[in-house]
Amino acid sequence: MxxxxxxxxxxxxxxxxxxxxxxxxxxxxxxxxxxxxxxxxxxxEEAYPGQSGAAKAGEWGGQPISYQEINGEKVYEGDILLTQEQVEASQGQDAGRPGSAGRTTGRWPSGVVYYTIDTALPNQARVTDAIAHWQANSPVRFVRRTTQTSYVTFRVGSGCSSNIGMIGSRQYINLASGCSTGNTIHEIGHALGLFxxxxxxxxxxxxxxxxxxxxxxxxxxxxxxxxxxxxxxxxxxxxxxxxxxxxxxxxxxxxxxxxxxxxxxxxxxxxxxxxxxxxxxxxxxx
Ligand SMILES: [Zn+2]
Known part of the structure; x- marks a missing residue:
């Protein structure tokens, strides 16, 4: 909500x-x-292999959460990027609310993921192959973004990383050269909402x-x-x-x-x- x-x-x-x-x-x-x-x-997968950042603590649902701040990103579980809003909420006054409240939020409406691929990203076949794999094995569909507000941009990163679920604006799947098609399938899984x-x-x-x-x-x-x-x-x-x-x-x-x-x-x-x-x-x- x-x-x-x-x-x-x-x-x-x-x-x-x-x-x-x-x-x-x-x-x-x-x-x-x-x-x-x-x-x-x-x-x-890791967002910033070999790097660690300041350990940050917050509270969520009455439970402590921890993440690392690396290069200005809030990194959770190695390759999951948290938004500022998520961290603020986790530290805010709504901490006691049951997490199940938003179960349907953050899913891609109608199972359609809009996306772009940054032209600077090498080996874009990793992305198109990963998308083809998802489309062949799930009801999720991937459509090139035109004017949509919520979409994923695949771009170069220092590691492999993604947000969990749709965040409601542009979001990134970051792929270093070492991120394979399989790693890309994994990161897309996060973007769809998989832990x-x-x-x-x-x-x-x-x-x-x-x-x-x-x-x-x-x-x-x-x-x-x-x-x-x-x-x-x-x-x-x-x-x-x-x-x-x-x-x-x-x-x-x-x-x-x-x-x-x-x-x-x-x-x-x-x-x-x-x-x-x-x-x-x-x-x-x-
Ligand atoms: Zn992961």
Whole structure:
């Protein structure tokens, strides 16, 4: 209903998948190399890789939230950009309001996302391929912006980053040269309203978060969205194969896992395409 309702777009998507981890089958056979390989594969998206900014704290829904201020941007969970309005709301007097109030706000009306691509962005096929993938696998449609107020501009960034959901004006998906088509699909997921899968409310049923192995300053990337004041819905069950899920070694400080399955086993990050769970979540939202 108000600005904070941007947080109401939760969609940690669901369905457990087995097939998507299969692409790393070779690695599963060799213990040590698998660990190393996974560690390299486990690169999750970041807006400003290698940079950290002033840790900022606010309050939302009676809960503390934290983000980093880097290069004038308010960065949350590594690659999510918060607007000034969101931060102000999170620090403001409306903090006690249930996050679910704005569930429908921040969705793209009729599931249509208007967009532009900055002419300076190299390798624009990443964007057009990612859009084609979304259109082939969801009801969401992407239309070149003409005069619309709310739209996404894909542009060069220092990392990969996006807002969560439609913010009501021009918003950006920032893509460094290292951001792949898969990373772009992931960032579009954020723009549609998807959270990181490991921040689901019900994630403790499925995973262990090993805080002692997380890089200092990145603990917030593993906080449930409700704990950070977001309202949202967990669809189905936690999807290890989701394109929105971190890998076991994402943001590890020491080569040890930051997330494991409940039985202690590790899993790989998936940035190839939308999983069945991603699709069912988006279908439910749009
Ligand atoms: Zn992300």
């Amino acid at each position: 108000r600005k904070y309702s941007f947080f109401g777009l939760g969609a940690a998507v669901a369905l457990s998948t087995i097939s998507l981890t299969g692409c790393n089958k070779d690695q599963d056979n060799a213990n040590q190399p698998a660990q190393l390989e996974q560690a390299q594969d486990a690169k999750a 990181h899968e490991q921040t689901r409310n019900d994630r403790d049923t499925y995973v262990n978060i090993l805080t002692q192995n997380i890089q200092a300053g990145y603990e917030g990337n593993f906080t449930k969205y409700s704990g950070l004041g977001y309202g949202g819905t967990d669809y189905g069950v936690l999807d290890f194969g989701s394109i929105m899920m971190y890998g076991s070694f994402s943001f590890s400080s020491n080569g040890q896992p930051t997330i494991t399955r409940k039985d202690g086993s590790t899993f790989n990050i998936q940035r190839t395409g939308l999983s069945a769970g991603d699709k069912s979540g988006i279908d439910a939202m749009y």
